[in-house]
Amino acid sequence: MAAVISIFVLVFFYLIGVLHFSPAEWSEFGDFMAGAAGVILTALTFLALLYTVHIQTTELGLSRNELRLTRGEMMQNREELARSAQALDQQVNAIKVQNFERTLFDSLRFLNEVVDxxxxxxxxxxxxxxxxxxxxxxxxxxxxxxxxxxxxxxxxxxxxxxxxxxxxxxxxxxxxxxxxxxxxxxxxxxxxxxxxxxxxxxxxxxxxxxxxxxxxxxxxxxxxxxxxxxxxxxxxxxxxxxxxxxxxxxxxxxxxxxxxxxxxxxxxxxxxx
Known part of the structure; x- marks a missing residue:
């Protein structure tokens, strides 16, 4: 693309009479192109910088959204783990109560057998x-x-x-x-x-x-x-x-x-x- 653009620029300047084939005019044209190229490259560099900032901003936004989603999933996982732990504690307590009642009622049954x-x-x-x-x-x-x-x-x-x-x-x-x-x-x-x-x-x-x-x-x-x-x-x-x-x-x-x-x-x- 750079080569094609350069050819078109040379043809354009030749057609309007700016570019000639004498060495003195080539020197002037070279100075002109150097100055123009510097401006163009500076502008392109600035545009590339803006585009880079845009890309980084977009990626940062995506990263923030991903972190927000990850944080939400972690919160859900934490709540789920808390509910699971609570359910497990309730299950353990229920088992302990069942064991207690089994021992108690077995003892009462033995007490009644003694009385019998x-x-x-x-x-x-x-x-x-x-x-x-x-x-x-x-x-x-x-x-x-x-x-x-x-x-x-x-x-x-x-x-x-x-x-x-x-x-x-x-x-x-x-x-x-x-x-x-x-x-x-x-x-x-x-x-x-x-x-x-x-x-x-x-x-x-x-x-x-x-x-x-x-x-x-x-x-x-x-x-x-x-x-x-x-x-x-x-x-x-x-x-x-x-x-x-x-x-x-x-x-x-x-x-x-x-x-x-x-x-x-x-x-x-x-x-x-």
């Missing part, structure tokens, strides 16, 4: 009682007037736990009650150590599995040295809130129940700490 194996006949009965009805017979063994628990008032709270006839009666019942109380204690310990906030809901389920007469036996057993550790769970989870007060061997024993844990139980807690 109960068979006890109190001295004043003519036939043994089985299952949950056996708690009725076991309670009446403790409530027998010969043991004298009814004569101990609220001020004798510490003496009730150390009362020898009560401990003798519980020793007679221990082959039946030891597994029951141990399982019930571990159920509440498992509930207490769980990280779930629905303890109130699960506590209601557990409490519904404890018959009234079993609550009365649990209360008096918790005053003894062997059952004193249960007092912290009795208080924390209000296990005895629904116990009928007529099952208390003395109406004043309600004051002892309301003031749990006893000083002896608090000393046990301090010693464990």
């Amino acid at each position: 194996q109960f068979e006890y006949q109190s001295p004043v009965e003519d036939r043994p009682r089985k299952g949950a009805q056996a708690f009725f017979s076991m309670y009446h063994l403790i409530a027998h007037p010969n043991f004298g628990l009814g004569a101990l008032g609220a001020e004798d709270g510490d003496q009730i736990g150390a009362h020898q006839p009560l401990n003798q009666a519980l020793d007679r019942l221990r082959p039946l009650l030891a597994t029951y109380f141990r399982t019930l204690y571990n159920i509440y310990r498992f509930l207490n150590e769980s990280p779930y906030a629905e303890r109130v809901y699960y506590n209601r389920i557990i409490r519904s599995q404890i018959p009234d007469h079993a609550m009365a036996i649990l209360f008096y057993n918790s005053l003894t040295e062997r059952g004193i550790k249960f007092q912290k769970y009795i208080v924390k989870y209000n296990i005895l809130d629904n116990i009928p007060h007529e099952l208390l061997l003395n109406p004043h024993h309600a004051e002892i129940m309301e003031n749990l844990p006893t000083e002896a139980a608090e000393q046990v807690e301090i010693g464990e700490g």
Whole structure:
């Protein structure tokens, strides 16, 4: 293209009489062309510079758009990852809750199986009682007037736990009650150590599995040295809130129940700490 343009320029200048073949005129023409070429090259260089700036501006705009799109995709990916992480956490928590409930309900099932194996006949009965009805017979063994628990008032709270006839009666019942109380204690310990906030809901389920007469036996057993550790769970989870007060061997024993844990139980807690 440069050669073709040069030929056309030479022909044009020759036709208008500017270009001649004498050496002097060639010298003048050369000076003219040098000056004209400098101007033209400068203009072309400036235009090329403008075109380069235009190209760079366009590429910069495209790069910005691409970065904006990339940033948008990264934001979407980040949100998607956050949603995936949240869904995964919910799934993990759901699995943990399922495992907790499975363990809890398996423990309650075992507790009921222990109760189903109960068979006890109190001295004043003519036939043994089985299952949950056996708690009725076991309670009446403790409530027998010969043991004298009814004569101990609220001020004798510490003496009730150390009362020898009560401990003798519980020793007679221990082959039946030891597994029951141990399982019930571990159920509440498992509930207490769980990280779930629905303890109130699960506590209601557990409490519904404890018959009234079993609550009365649990209360008096918790005053003894062997059952004193249960007092912290009795208080924390209000296990005895629904116990009928007529099952208390003395109406004043309600004051002892309301003031749990006893000083002896608090000393046990301090010693464990």
